[in-house]
Amino acid sequence: MRSAIKVLMGLLAVFCLVQAASAAVNYKLSTTPTVSPSSGDISPGEPVTVLVTLTLTGTEQTFPDKNQLEFYTELNDPQWTRDIQIDGIGSDSPRTVKNMRMTIPGFELSYKSGLNLVVKVTLKGYAPTVTATSSKTIMSIQELDSNGVAVEGSTYSIKRTVVNPQDVQANIATAQTRLTALKASIDEKLVSGVDTTAAQTKYDEAKAAINRASSTSDFAAAKADLTVAQTAMDAAETALVQAEAQKEINDAQSAINQIDGIITYFEVNRSMGTDQRVMNLKTQRDLAAQSLSLANDQMNAKNYDAARIKGADANQKAQSTLTLATQVREEIGEGFSLNLGSLPLYIGAGIVIVLIIGGIIYLRNRKRWDELG
Known part of the structure; x- marks a missing residue:
C-alpha cells in the first residue's frame, strides 16, 4: 500500500514538472523591435513596417513541437515575411503570409537543444481607418500551448495611436x-x-x-x-x-x-x-x-x-x-518747519525785519526830538 502511494506521489511530481515545463515561455526577443515610423502617432493609411528577431529558448528542444508561435496585427493589407535561421543559416526562400494572423507550428521550430535557432519576422501594412483616435495593435506575439491557450507571460505587443481626422479637425x-x-x-x-x-x-x-x-x-x-x-x-x-x-x-x-x-x-x-x-x-x-x-x-x-x-x-x-x-x-497743512538748507534765507529775512523795526523806532524818536525843539 505504501509503495503504491509512493508511486502515485512520484507520478504526480513528474506530472507537475511536465506541466511546469510546458508552461514556460520558449522564446525571447533577441533585440528591440525596429518600427517605422519609430515613434509618435500615425495617420490612417500611413505605411508601417516592423522587424522582430526571436531566439528560441527551449530546454530539451529549441521549442515544444506541440506548441506554436502566433503573430497578429490590426494593420490593413498586412504582409508577413518569416525566416527561420539555424546557426545563422536561413531559408533560401522566406515564407510570406498575407493575413492579419500568422502562426508558426512547433514542429517547424523544434530542434535538439544546443542549436542556435532564430526567427526573423518582417511585417508591412498600413495604419487602419478609425472612427475615433485610439490605440491599435501594430504587432503582437504569443506562444500557444497544445490546447491553443496562450502560455502565461508569453504575450508581447507593439501598440500605436492611430489618429481620427475628424477628431483632429474638432x-x-x-x-x-x-x-x-x-x-x-x-x-x-x-x-x-x-x-x-x-x-x-x-x-x-x-x-x-x-x-x-x-x-x-x-x-x-x-x-x-x-x-x-x-x-x-x-x-x-x-x-x-x-x-x-x-x-x-x-x-x-x-x-x-x-x-x-x-x-x-x-x-x-x-x-x-x-x-x-x-x-x-x-x-x-x-x-x-x-x-x-x-x-x-x-x-x-x-x-x-x-x-x-x-x-x-x-x-x-x-x-x-x-x-x-x-x-x-x-x-x-505744511505748517512751519526750520529747514537748515534754507537757513541763509531765514537769516536774511530776519535782518530785513530787524532793519524795518529799527527804522520805525528811529523815525519815531526823531519826530519826538523835533517836537521837543
Whole structure:
C-alpha cells in the first residue's frame, strides 16, 4: 500500500514538472523591435513596417513541437515575411503570409537543444481607418500551448495611436476658440498695465502650432502640433496670471512706500507721532503690509492665482490708506518747519525785519526830538 502511494506521489511530481515545463515561455526577443515610423502617432493609411528577431529558448528542444508561435496585427493589407535561421543559416526562400494572423507550428521550430535557432519576422501594412483616435495593435506575439491557450507571460505587443481626422479637425476648432479668448485676455491685461510679454510669446508659439495643424494633411503631425499649442496656451495663461499678480504686488509696495514717507513727515517734521490720526495710519499701513507679505509668499511658492488675490487685497488696503494719509496731510497743512538748507534765507529775512523795526523806532524818536525843539 505504501509503495503504491509512493508511486502515485512520484507520478504526480513528474506530472507537475511536465506541466511546469510546458508552461514556460520558449522564446525571447533577441533585440528591440525596429518600427517605422519609430515613434509618435500615425495617420490612417500611413505605411508601417516592423522587424522582430526571436531566439528560441527551449530546454530539451529549441521549442515544444506541440506548441506554436502566433503573430497578429490590426494593420490593413498586412504582409508577413518569416525566416527561420539555424546557426545563422536561413531559408533560401522566406515564407510570406498575407493575413492579419500568422502562426508558426512547433514542429517547424523544434530542434535538439544546443542549436542556435532564430526567427526573423518582417511585417508591412498600413495604419487602419478609425472612427475615433485610439490605440491599435501594430504587432503582437504569443506562444500557444497544445490546447491553443496562450502560455502565461508569453504575450508581447507593439501598440500605436492611430489618429481620427475628424477628431483632429474638432480639436483644431477648439484650440482656435481658446486662442481667441487668450488673445482677448492678453489685450485686456495690457491696457490695465500688466506686463504681458511672456504671455504674448507663448501665445505666438501656440498660434504658429495651430496654423501648422490647420494646413497639413498629416493628421498625426497635426495632433502633435495641437499638443504643442495646448502646452503653449497653458504656459501663456499661467504667465498672464503671474504678471497680473506681480503688478498687484508692485502697486501695493509702491503705495506702502508713499505711506511710509507721509508717516515719516508727520513723525519727524511735525512731531505728530502720538497723534491718533497718525497712529491709525500706521495700523492700516501694517495691515496692508501683512497682506503684501502673504502675496509674496504665494508668489515665491508659484501659487499665482493665490498671489494675485492676496496682492489685490494688499493693493486695495494700501491705496485706501494712502488716500487717507493724503487727506490728513492736506488737513494739517505744511505748517512751519526750520529747514537748515534754507537757513541763509531765514537769516536774511530776519535782518530785513530787524532793519524795518529799527527804522520805525528811529523815525519815531526823531519826530519826538523835533517836537521837543
